[in-house]
Amino acid sequence: MSNRSLVSIDDISRDELLDLLEHARYFEEHPNHKVLDGKVVATLFFEPSTRTRLSFETAVNRLGGRVIGFSDPAATSTSKGETLKDTIKMVSNYVDLIIMRHYLEGAARYATEVSDTPVINAGDGANQHPSQTMLDLYSIYKTQGRLNDLNITMVGDLKYGRTVHSLLMAMRYFNPTFHFVACPELAMPQEYKDFCDANGIKYVEHTDFSPEVINAADILYMTRVQRERFQDLMEYERVKNLYTLHNDMLVDSKPNLRVLHPLPRVNEIDRDVDDNPKAYYFEQARNGLFARQAIICRALGIDILKQESEKK
């Protein structure tokens, strides 16, 4: 495996995380930087994800690289029964970097084992999606000016939401206090609470999305409560509106509070929040571009900050 591959946010040390954030900040200031001149990057989307693919492809283009790939496996030899290994081996002959999304969990880890070129995981089933976590971290860092000692409140589907799990694990270096707000059906799994205990991370669980919880938060991380997660549809009907954020609920919130959401949103954030300066979810998605530029450069061993400081 190329040690520059990125499969899980766990693969990255604290120092590397901070370094990636500094690079993301640099790319926000200088989005067009032709450091990938002559490089070819493959985006292999075995499962469609327009948002993530466009963000990665924009990142490559703004860095001056070229993109090949597919966004629908129905048009590839995967549909003829080719194994993932063969597809990855073939593509790795052609390109400098593979960015892949797959519907099977562990697909990206396996790809790193059969590929000679680095692999970036752009989501493998319900498992990992490290570039999403990087953009979440960058959004927190940018809006709060720090990552340390923050009160982070996670709301909605904490059971199946992989973004909240990855963010929780990535924050372990920064002494956070978590508040988990969810109905019992979608509560944070024991595995992650054990992780908090093992890492000395403070957390409180709530079933009530109360003013006290909102007013104490620095970050309000909202997630979508999906109907298909419920065995009992009556239960879904009962809870679906309990975890919806409305603008008037933010009246007494902290001035530095920002509302994050991995998108797409359905009704868990009311449209009336969109114009509140504390609403940050659209900028958050934009930060994905810079975070991905940083991740791509790391994968290719390009340290732009070092290059810039050597110029001076």
Add this chain to the structure above:
Amino acid sequence: MSKKELAVAALADGTVIDHIPSSALFKAVKILGIESLGTSVTIGNNLESHRLGKKGIIKVAGTYFPEATLNRIALIAPTANVNIIRDFEVKEKHHVTLPDTITGIVRCSNPKCITNNEPMDTRFEVIDREDVTIRCHYCGRIVKAADAIID
């Protein structure tokens, strides 16, 4: 002389694996690939044991297993004992030890795991030795060894 000792002594050369919990005996047989052996094999189960209550035992004549293969049994039978017999004598006696990673044998219980959809070996990391808990190297699914699906 008890029946068990008789049986062990009766082996000229080979391997005796003793103190296998009864519930794990047939999994151990599977892990060792005994089905495909042509030499004489004796398998006993639900035998009286001071330590385990009921235990299983496997005796294989004329065969010595690689250490790594024997250690795979530790996954389901951490109490198992291995006796190496040469010329009617126990030449070596040791416990099985659980390796850090287990390649092959265990199937991941997650149907959406890549290992269940691609022709490849599974791989698990042992994350808790006391409880014998393993985690899929690929999808991260955690399972207790006692509940693991053995291929």
